[in-house]
Amino acid sequence: MIPRYSRPRIREIWDDSCKYSIWLEIEILVCEAMAQLGLLPAEDAQAIRERGNFSVPxxxxxxxxxxxxxIAFLENVASYIGPEARWIHQGLTSSDVLDTALAVQLVRSCDILLEDVAQLKEVVGRKARQYKKTPMMGRSHGIHAEPITFGLKMALMYDEFGRAEQRLQAAREEVAVGKLSGAVGTHAHLDPRVEAIVCDKLGLKADSLSTQVIQRDRHAQFSANLAVIASSVDRWATEFRHLQRTEVLELEEYFSPEQKGSSAMPHKRNPITSERLSGLARIIRGNSVAAFESVALWHERDISHSSVERVIFPDSCILMDYMLATLTELVAGLEVYPENMLKNLGLTKGLFFSQSILLELTRRGLERKTAYEAVQSAAMATWQSQSDFLTELRKVPEITSVISPAELEKLCSMEQHFRYIDQAFRNVGL
Known part of the structure; x- marks a missing residue:
């Protein structure tokens, strides 16, 4: 991944130096496990540990x-170890090292991503509590529906990234698997106990059964989970972009004093961070398709997955880290405008109380079709006039014959929409 969308800690996991360090550790651990089982001299294993080294260039x-x-790696390592290097790679195939090392890299990446999600949830949770009772308009199809609160919207985001946390944990478990079973997975030239010992020391499970490679359904699932999480980031970035539109302006991304929005228009304050996140989500979703395409390998293995995975796993993990950290910063810096939320609530002149009136009419004995048409007639009159919904309701005989003007006014209150907010917060752990 290009440096622009990379953070150092996770990028280091995927650089050549770290990769070769993991390869070397696997080779050394195999020798030590063989020595433990009496399959090679202990002093040779010790020499391999002490002199094991490599040079990336x-x-x-x-x-x-x-x-x-x-093979290039093994030749280079042997030049540092000396005669004892004859034990290196005994009974192994390249994919034993490659797949087990990849598992270590994916697990380490997942651990960072889990930290990222925890930090995001903390920031989102604070915003949810801060704006718990701040009313705003809920929208369906982009059109005013019924009132919610901004805190409730943020609680929904908190809950969604709780599921992202679960998906990351599941993805981590899916790929935390190593294999040291040889050319076609039969352990023909290496005791299975070596595999168990080494995987345990690496914090992995030994694969229950493998071919020359660990089966790629695991990696496809990992990529799919990242794609879902990236889509969650995209979903909330899109939400913030809509709420920043000039005609809505219920919130804004933080805009620093020296920031510029346009080379042509000095007045512009664009939601560029949200837009960037939506764009990057497309890459991770696209990478998941490439992972699915790598499941169907020939027989006990072909190499068609290798070139794909050298790109998609570093890029997806590094991007996911960047996206989660960027979203956290975005949410922390959001400029929220409660006064604009109230102003927008008034734009539809009380139309959002239509369901309250409809339900009250049916409770009082009106057939639902009759009640619906009566309320709709008042609503359409409100849309087409300068009048408010309550005034138009009072003009409909089917309504006023059942509900008094004072009762109508009481029904047109936002309080009933917020009765269960405390329970909703408890439901999501806030």
Missing amino acids: EILEIEKRTNHDV
């Missing part, structure tokens, strides 16, 4: 000749 230079990254 040297590996890359060797790879130009071998056209094989693992």
Whole structure:
């Protein structure tokens, strides 16, 4: 991933130096496990541990000749270890190292992403509590529906990223699997106990059964979960973009004193952070498709997945970290305008009370169709005139014959819409 959308901590997991360090640790742990089982001399395993090393530039230079990254790595490591290097890679195939190392990288990335989500939830939870009773218009199809509060909207976001947390935990568990079972997964040349010992030391489970590779349904599930989380980020970025439109302006992204919105129009204050997040979500969703395409490998393995995964896993993990951190910063800095929320509530002149009147009419004995048409006639008159909904309701005989003017006024109160907000907050753990 380009530096613009990368943060150092997670990027380091995916750089060459870290990758080769994990490869080396796997090779050393295999030798130590073999020594533990009496399969090679303990002093040789110790020498391998003490002298094991590599040089990234040297590996890359060797790879130009071998056209094989693992062989280039093994040649370079052997040059540092000496004669004991004959034990390195005993009974292994390249994918034993590659897939097990990939699992370590994915697990480490997940751990960072879980921290990111926890930080996001903390910020969103604070916003939800701060604006718990701040009324605003709820919209369906982009049209005024019934009142909610901004705090309730943020509580919904908090709940959604609680599910994101669960998805990350599930993704982590799905890929926290290693394999050291040889060329076609039969352990033909390496005791299965070595696999169990090494995977345990790496914090992984040994795969129950593998071919030359760990099966890619696991990696597809990992990518799918990231795609869902990216879509959640996109969903809320889109929400904030809509609420920042000039005609709505119920909130705004923070705009720093020296920030510029347009090279042509000095007045512009654009929701560029939200737009950026929506754009980046498309990459992670697209990468998940590539992961699905890598499930169907030939027989015990082909290499068609390799080139794909060298791109999609670093990019998706690094992007996901960037997106979650950026969304956290966005939410923390949101400029919220309760006065505009109230102003917008008044735009439809009380029409959002239509369901309250409809239900009261049916409770008092009117057939639903009759009640609906009576309320709708008042609503359409409100849309087409300068009058408010309550005034138009009082003009409809089918309504006033059942509900008194004083009762109508009482029914047109926002309080009933907010009766269960405390319960809703408890439901999501706020």
